[in-house]
Amino acid sequence: MLTEFGRVFLFILIGIVFVAIGLVVAWLLRPHRPYPSKRTTYECGETPVGDTRMRFNVRFYVIALIFIVFDVEVVFLFPWALVYLSLGWFAFFEMIAFLTILFAGYAYVWRKGDLEWDRPAPRIPRYERGVGVREARLTEDEIAV
Amino acid sequence: METFDIIFYLFALITVGSACIVVFSKNIVYAAFSLLFTFFGVAGLYVLLQADFLAVTQVLVYVGGILTLLLFGVMLTNKVISVDMKTGTLHAVPAMILAAVVFGSLAGLFYATWSGVTAPASSIISTARPIGEMLMTGYALPFEVASVILLVAMIGAAFMARRPKKL
Amino acid sequence: MSVPLPYYLGLSAVLFAIGVIGVLTRRNVIVVFMSIELMLNSVNLTLVAYSSFLGDVSGQALVFFVMAVAAAEAAVGLALVIALFRNKQTVNIDQINILKW
Numbered sequence: 001m002l003t004e005f006g007r008v009f010l011f012i013l014i015g016i017v018f019v020a021i022g023l024v025v026a027w028l029l030r031p032h033r034p035y036p037s038k039r040t041t042y043e044c045g046e047t048p049v050g051d052t053r054m055r056f057n058v059r060f061y062v063i064a065l066i067f068i069v070f071d072v073e074v075v076f077l078f079p080w081a082l083v084y085l086s087l088g089w090f091a092f093f094e095m096i097a098f099l100t101i102l103f104a105g106y107a108y109v110w111r112k113g114d115l116e117w118d119r120p121a122p123r124i125p126r127y128e129r130g131v132g133v134r135e136a137r138l139t140e141d142e143i144a145v
Numbered sequence: 146m147e148t149f150d151i152i153f154y155l156f157a158l159i160t161v162g163s164a165c166i167v168v169f170s171k172n173i174v175y176a177a178f179s180l181l182f183t184f185f186g187v188a189g190l191y192v193l194l195q196a197d198f199l200a201v202t203q204v205l206v207y208v209g210g211i212l213t214l215l216l217f218g219v220m221l222t223n224k225v226i227s228v229d230m231k232t233g234t235l236h237a238v239p240a241m242i243l244a245a246v247v248f249g250s251l252a253g254l255f256y257a258t259w260s261g262v263t264a265p266a267s268s269i270i271s272t273a274r275p276i277g278e279m280l281m282t283g284y285a286l287p288f289e290v291a292s293v294i295l296l297v298a299m300i301g302a303a304f305m306a307r308r309p310k311k312l
Numbered sequence: 313m314s315v316p317l318p319y320y321l322g323l324s325a326v327l328f329a330i331g332v333i334g335v336l337t338r339r340n341v342i343v344v345f346m347s348i349e350l351m352l353n354s355v356n357l358t359l360v361a362y363s364s365f366l367g368d369v370s371g372q373a374l375v376f377f378v379m380a381v382a383a384a385e386a387a388v389g390l391a392l393v394i395a396l397f398r399n400k401q402t403v404n405i406d407q408i409n410i411l412k413w
Contacts, residue, residue, distance in 0.1 A: 004197075005192045005197060005200075009152070009189075009192075058221060058306055058307070058308055058394060059308075060217060060221075061214075061217050061218075061221055061306050061390070061391070061394060062303050062306055062307065064213055064214050064217050065214070065299060065302050065303060065306070065387050065391070066299065066303075067210070067213075068206075068210040068211065068213070068214055068383050068386070068387055069295050069298065069299045069383070069384075069387070071205060071206060071209060071210040071383070072206060072210070072295060072379065072380050072383045073292075073295070074205075075202050075205055075206055075376070075379070076280070076288070076291070076376070076380070078198070078273060078277075079198070079273050079274070079276045079277030079280055080277055080280065080281065081277075082273055082274045082277045083274060083277035083278050083281060084277075084281070086278075087278070087281050087282070090281070091281040094281060094285055094288065094289070097289055097292075098288065098289060098292040099292075101289070101292040101293055101295075101296050102292055102295060102296060102299075104296060105295070105296040105299040105300055106299075108299075108300050108303070109299065109300075109303050112303070112307070114303055114307065149314045149315060150314060150315060153315045153319065157319075157323050160323070160327065161323070161326055161327065161330070164327055164330045164331070164350050165330060167330075167334065167343070167346050167347070167350065168330050168331075168333055168334035168337075168338070168343075168347060168350075173340055173342060173343060176343055176346055177342075177346065180346050180349065180350075183350065183353065184353070187353050187356070187357055190320070190323070190357060190360075191357075191360055193315065194320070194360050194361055194364040195364055196360045196363070196364060196372055196375075198372075199356075199360060199372055199375055199376075202376070202379060203356075203379075206379045206382075206383060207349070207353070207379070207382075210383055210386075211349060211382060211383060211386045214386050214387060214390055215342060215345065215346060215349075215386065215390070217390070218342050218345070218390040218393055218394065219342055221394050221397070222342065222393060222394060222397040222403045235337060235339055235406060236336060236337060237337055239336070240332070240333050240336035240337045241333065243332065243336060244329040244330075244332040244333045244336070245329070247328065247329055247332050248325050248326065248328070248329035251325040251328060251329075252321075252322065252325050255318065255321040255322070255325065256318075272369060272372055275369040276369055276372055276373050276376065279369060279370060279373045280373060280376070283370070283373075284370075284373055284377075287377055291377055291380045291381075294380065294381060294384050295380060295383070295384055297384070298383075298384030298385075298387045298388050299387065301388055301391070302387040302388045302390070302391035303391075304391075305388075305391040305392060305394070305395045306390075306391040306394050306395065
């Protein structure tokens with residue numbers, strides 16, 4: 001009597017139980033000997049620098065924005081794809097109009113250069129009088145919004 | 146049908162509990178992540194209501210899109226130096242009273258209208274096809290207007306979020 | 313479908329009230345946004361519940377448009393928040409009290 005979504009629900013439930021059992025058994029069996037450098041965040045073996053909650057570049061937001069608009073577009077495409085054969089050319093041209101309007105927005109962001117990713121110019125570490133290496137670091141202005 | 150009842154209560158608990166965390170949590174990142182569970186809970190309720198396609202859409206649009214955007218908003222608007230992710234509340238008591246009034250009037254409205262609907266209607270198999278037919282025929286104009294709304298939102302938001310040119 | 317309609321309606325009323333509390337009490341604009349999303353979700357739930365119990369799919373078509381508008385609203389609203397943060401360095405609504413600067 002399981003419906004299709006009943007199977008999905010069962011799958012999620014089994015997934016949760018599986019992970020929970022694994023974690024609980026590991027928690028019961030493992031030795032507990034923490035020390036400071038063991039408790040640091042794992043960052044590919046490097047010593048972690050800075051805070052997790054760093055501020056992103058605002059360009060990521062514009063990309064996410066374009067993503068969400070076309071996400072909604074895909075959601076509208078699905079029910080259309082199921083019925084357009086039975087509804088004929090009218091439905092086809094409706095969707096063409098829909099897509100044309102959305103691609104006007106895409107053309108806008110393309111034209112305005114929101115999709116171009118100008119990288120900060122690479123700073124090559126320079127030797128100054130052979131004494132030391134000047135570190136290549138981003139300035140605050142380059143990180144900020 | 147005991148199992149459906151249990152599943153309903155489970156999803157209702159997930160939805161309301163995580164919604165409470167969204168509203169009352171001091172940490173904005175916790176709020177954003179418990180919003181994820183609210184969205185999933187509502188998607189589960191859609192499945193129980195046999196709106197299978199909307200449940201998938203809920204996950205796709207809300208979890209995949211809007212929540213991502215909200216997290217970007219969180220990450221873009223905290224201060225680099227002093228990490229101030231915690232936020233306070235204000236006017237707690239008047240807000241509670243107003244929310245109680247809103248809840249009461251909604252409940253009264255529902256109580257006045259649900260009386261005719263006791264027996265569930267005949268089950269709808271796969272809702273995607275009827276929705277598509279409806280979008281393409283009866284709701285053709287709102288469908289096109291939705292694309293215009295998305296276009297305007299995209300252009301406006303890209304315009305506002307863009308880093309202004311160095312003067 | 314054994315759970316009766318009033319349960320769904322009561323749940324969505326509770327969700328809406330929680331969203332109202334969030335909009336009225338929280339100071340962070342982004343949390344206010346999340347509360348608005350909660351309220352939109354509760355309205356969607358009401359629509360889907362009625363549509364399912366009345367056997368009419370047009371409620372679900374309406375939910376589609378609500379989702380599209382919610383996506384547009386979140387995009388524009390967060391862009392406003394980002395622009396505001398860029399100019400005022402804050403997202404607390406009690407510190408934002410002028411319309412022009």
